[in-house]
Amino acid sequence: MQAVGVIVEYNPFHNGHKWQIDAAKKRSGCPFVIGVMSGNFVQRGEPAIFDKWKRAEMAIRGGVDLIIELPTVFAVRSAQYFAAGSIRLLHSLGIVSHVCFGAEHADLELLKKIATATSDVNIMNQMHINLHLGNTYASALGQALRKHYNVAENITSSSNNILAIEYLRAIKEFSPALQPIAVTRQISKYNDTTITSSFASATAIRQAIIEYLTVTDKIKLAVPETTSEVLYDLLLQKYGPVTLHNFSSIILAQLRLNNSKQLEKIPGVSEGLHYKIHDSSLLATNIDHLLSLLKSKRYTYTRLQRILIHALLGTTQEQLANFDKEGPLYARILAFNQNGRLLIKKMNQHNTIPVITKTTHYLSSKQRDNNILTPLQQMLSVDTLASDIYSLGIPSSNLNMGAWDFRYPALYIPT
Amino acid sequence: MQAVGVIVEYNPFHNGHKWQIDAAKKRSGCPFVIGVMSGNFVQRGEPAIFDKWKRAEMAIRGGVDLIIELPTVFAVRSAQYFAAGSIRLLHSLGIVSHVCFGAEHADLELLKKIATATSDVNIMNQMHINLHLGNTYASALGQALRKHYNVAENITSSSNNILAIEYLRAIKEFSPALQPIAVTRQISKYNDTTITSSFASATAIRQAIIEYLTVTDKIKLAVPETTSEVLYDLLLQKYGPVTLHNFSSIILAQLRLNNSKQLEKIPGVSEGLHYKIHDSSLLATNIDHLLSLLKSKRYTYTRLQRILIHALLGTTQEQLANFDKEGPLYARILAFNQNGRLLIKKMNQHNTIPVITKTTHYLSSKQRDNNILTPLQQMLSVDTLASDIYSLGIPSSNLNMGAWDFRYPALYIPT
Known part of the structure; x- marks a missing residue:
């Protein structure tokens, strides 16, 4: 019983994500897909446009079997730590054989070459110099690679290539048996700010949601029907957009x-x-x-x-x-379908890290308040606190209460 | 050169306040009026409806000669500490002979009798019991007074009587030479929530401002023309209401x-x-x-x-x-007229506490950040921080920047 993992934000779930799930199954031969997803705050340093449970629901209805939350302490981080956290989490599940990620240049051999190069002393020295000159990480790496490896600088100028490189580095360090699969992102134009085809960027879709506050025809074009149904309800009830x-x-x-x-x-x-x-x-x-x-x-x-x-x-x-030393200490389930239920059972047998379907079995708001916590509880505290703060940004004032994590168990969604 | 002090919030300045200024001058025989005013947060634990400079401007245009800010650490406090802070501040100015305050029962002898009674062991013991039973301070005091002094309980059930009693206690302790003058508040009905005559409560006026966001005829009825002019501009520019x-x-x-x-x-x-x-x-x-x-x-x-x-x-x-031990450590001028300018000169000659017309002479935002501060600077830090937070509640987003105290010196307003 092998599963393919995807590392995602689903902010929100769109046609490109659905395409990736199909590609991941086909390329890996795995019957099951597990998504490791950012919670209420995402990697680019923003709140997610809708909360983690609603985004997990869209994902399950869109074809993922199980959505696990990437703890906040890894989710809101630069590519290196985000990738390490995600790969270590997938590894700890004990049932994941492949990981599938999108990239602008889905040339796995080139990406692997670059990943290896980042440990090359020449590259490291050059990067040190470039960073010192005030360059960003991406630009420092790009310049160093062009100089020493004759790699086109623009390969590292896109955030998904950078992430892909970091996934490959993390696999090498934490989970060498995990098979990487790189797929080309199905998006007309990277970070396109408007929806121009059925494959639009999440950025463009978010922009349209924020502008129109309803599910327009353009949004419908870019997301599966299952997503547009959920979106419609969420906007009606003012669950979002949260910005x-x-x-x-x-x-x-x-x-x-x-x-x-x-x-x-x-x-x-x-x-x-x-x-x-x-x-x-x-x-x-x-x-x-x-x-x-x-x-x-x-x-x-x-x-x-x-x-x-x-x-x-x-x-x-x-x-x-401290958290970086430990890596993810639990697999917090946000949502699952029938297959997901089987996967949870299997994960529980492997028992490398606890599988959490109900937060209160591991942490209560009273315990969090006491502040005498195990490392697992400390990590979980940040996730639950993130929800307590996130809810204050929800447009409907009826939804601004906290403690959502202590109230809502993992969602079972029959598909 | 003697002045009469008034302890005020002017939230906002209305006809009752104007009446009190005239009464204070007449009853004291003093030619000058100095107002000690709460800053951006007021005694009832709320932000003031408009910022302290704008309220000070209304006061000067309404007949006060000089407005001094009661430091936040005394302003947002229960009656006892609020009164002690205000009286000690008036005392430190060195030029104030009288203090005039409004009360529902402006019977100075009765109020003095009650003020003395609060130090009576029987009353103190009874209050201790009453507080222990879960009563509020006002109700505990009222019950004890009725039992031991046969004073009608409702005398202590109004917040202005409680304040008057605390002023008298503070005068006895910190400034025995200061002459108290009690005047009956000119308000149709205490805490009336609508404006029914030209003497309306500040609560009713605030309510009307919050509801209509403009200067209605009813508001015009209850405030001097000088206030309604300022109010009109403030609401137009969305300086308030801040709630x-x-x-x-x-x-x-x-x-x-x-x-x-x-x-x-x-x-x-x-x-x-x-x-x-x-x-x-x-x-x-x-x-x-x-x-x-x-x-x-x-x-x-x-x-x-x-x-x-x-x-x-x-x-x-x-x-x-710590601040309660020290008392107010400076006289921060918010606004003044021609007379006020003379008063500032006189106060500087007395030199008991520094008279601040420009905050940056005593504290800069860099110093506040360093956090190695004298007691005066610590007290002033709270006021400047209160402004930095207050500005985030101003309706016009153009006015949400901080550091107002470091930018704006005391306002000179020719009257």
């Missing part, structure tokens, strides 16, 4: 209340950025203004947004460093 | 992010309320819901709201206890 703007004043309040010594502890902050954050938080009238004040060659918007999410959730560099 | 609701998600985020051990340090929290706050913050969808979950016989809405404002600003019980 970074909805947290503008909460984040500014947090930053203004903290002094730069406290801001220095936020993951991703270095080279004096804490002073700039402190000053900018006083100048800024909203989150976009703040980001424009902080932007520089060294700091991408994505990196800055991740910093703001960490500030919002109160996570510290020290915390994350 | 507790505008801080709903910031406060809920703060509470959810803190564990109950941290919540226990909030001023006003006792008898296990921190656990209830922790749990309620997860259940509540907004600030009204939260308050209704926390309400009990012992905790008035006002006390609970003050707790929430302290949580919002991050002030702790320990901090406040």
Whole structure:
């Protein structure tokens, strides 16, 4: 009983995701698909447009058998840590033979060559120099590869290629038996901001949702019918869209209340950025203004947004460093179908990490409050706290209560 | 050169306030009036409906010569500490001979008798018992006075009588030479929620502003023309109304992010309320819901709201206890007219506490960030931080930047 894993955000689930699931099954020969999915906050340093349970529901109805939450402490991170967290989680499940990921250049041999190159001393030295000059990680790596390996620089300029390279590095380190499958992303144009065909980017779909607040014909074109049904209900009930703007004043309040010594502890902050954050938080009238004040060659918007999410959730560099040593300590199930139920049974037999279908079996809000927690509970605390904060950004004020994780068990969705 | 002091919130400045200024001058014989005014957050545990500079402007244009900010650490406090802070501040100015306050029962001899009684061992013991039974301060005092002094219980059931009693106690302790003048509040009905005559409560005026977002005829009836002119501009530019609701998600985020051990340090929290706050913050969808979950016989809405404002600003019980020992350490001028300018000169000659017309002469945002501060700077830090948070609740998003205190010096308003 072997499964193929996909590492996803489904923000929201669209035709390209459905296509990938089919490709993953076909290419791997596995009958089952397990998705490791970011929770309420995603890798680009933003809240997900809809909460994790609703996105998991779309995924199950779209063909995934089981959705497991990637713990927040790995989800809201740069490619390297995001990839390591995801691959280690898939590995710990004990039933995953393949992992399938999309890339702009789905040339597995080239990507593997680049992944290996990142450990080459020449590349590492050159990258060190490039980073020191104020380049972003992607650009520092691209320049170094062109210089020493004659690899076209644009290969590392797309975020999905970078992720693919990091998946391959993580597989080598944590799960050498895991078979990687690279598929070309079915999207007309990367990060296209409008929907132009049935394969549109999630960015374009989110933009349309935010603009029209209903399921337009263009959105219908780009997502499976199962997604558009869920979307329709979610927008009607004002479950979303949840955007970074909805947290503008909460984040500014947090930053203004903290002094730069406290801001220095936020993951991703270095080279004096804490002073700039402190000053900018006083100048800024909203989150976009703040980001424009902080932007520089060294700091991408994505990196800055991740910093703001960490500030919002109160996570510290020290915390994350500890979690990085441990890797994911549980498999938190968000949703599953009939096949997923069988997969859960199998995972429980392997028993490498606990499979959590009900949070309260492992952590209660009272325990979280006590603050005397095992490492597993600490990791789970961040996820549950992330939900408590996320819910404050939901447009319907009836949905702003917290403790969702303590109330809702994994969803069974017959498909 | 003697001045009469008034202790005010001007939230906003209305006909009753104007009447009080005239009465204060007439009754004291002083040619000058100095107002000690709450800053951006007021005694009932709410943001002021408009910021402190705009309210100070209304006051100067309404006949006050000089508006001094009561530091936040005394302004957002129960009657006893609010009164002690105000009286000590007036005393420190060195030029104030009289203090004039409004009360529902402006019978100075009766109020003095009650003020003395609060130090009577019988009353203190009885109050201790009553408080222990879960009564509020006002009700515990009222019951004890009726039992031992045969004073009608309803005298202590109005917040202005309670304040008057506390002013008299503070005068006795900190400024025995200060002459108290009690005047009957010119308001048709206490805490009347609608405007029924030219003397309306500030509550009723605020309610009308919040409901209509413009200066209606009823509002015009209840405020001097100078106020209605300022109000008109403020509402046009969306400077307000600023309400507790505008801080709903910031406060809920703060509470959810803190564990109950941290919540226990909030001023006003006792008898296990921190656990209830922790749990309620997860259940509540907004600030009204939260308050209704926390309400009990012992905790008035006002006390609970003050707790929430302290949580919002991050002030702790320990901090406040230190400030209470010191009393106000500066006279921060918010606005003044020609007479006010003379008063400032006189105060500078007396030189008991520094007179601040420009915050940056005493504290910069960089110094506040460094966190190595003198007691004066610590007190001033809370005021400037209160403004940084307050501005996030201003309806016009163009006005949500912070650091107002570091940008705006005291306003000179020719009258």
